[in-house]
Amino acid sequence: MTTFKMRTEQEMMLELALVAVREEQPFTIDGSQYTLPNGRGQTFVYNLAFLNIRFIEDGRKDSVVQFTSTLAPSAPPFYCLLSELD
Numbered sequence: 203m204t205t206f207k208m209r210t211e212q213e214m215m216l217e218l219a220l221v222a223v224r225e226e227q228p229f230t231i232d233g234s235q236y237t238l239p240n241g242r243g244q245t246f247v248y249n250l251a252f253l254n255i256r257f258i259e260d261g262r263k264d265s266v267v268q269f270t271s272t273l274a275p276s277a278p279p280f281y282c283l284l285s286e287l288d
Contacts, residue, residue: 206286214281225254247272
């Protein structure tokens with residue numbers, strides 16, 4: 203099972219504020235979806251959006267991934283880095 207740190211938008215942007223710059227704005231929605239099991243036999247489906255970033259120190263590129271619930275689209279999304287999903 204994939205383990206990654208889920209963050210709010212504020213937590214993610216504060217974490218990246220001093221170490222990365224946005225490559226473009228805003229988040230790009232490409233129709234991708236991601237499924238996560240909840241440990242009780244249910245699977246939740248999330249719509250994804252991506253924001254490409256570049257780390258200032260070494261030029262490494264990554265993407266901030268925004269997860270929006272398909273069951274509750276008005277619920278606040280959560281975020282992680284694409285590299286954390288591998």
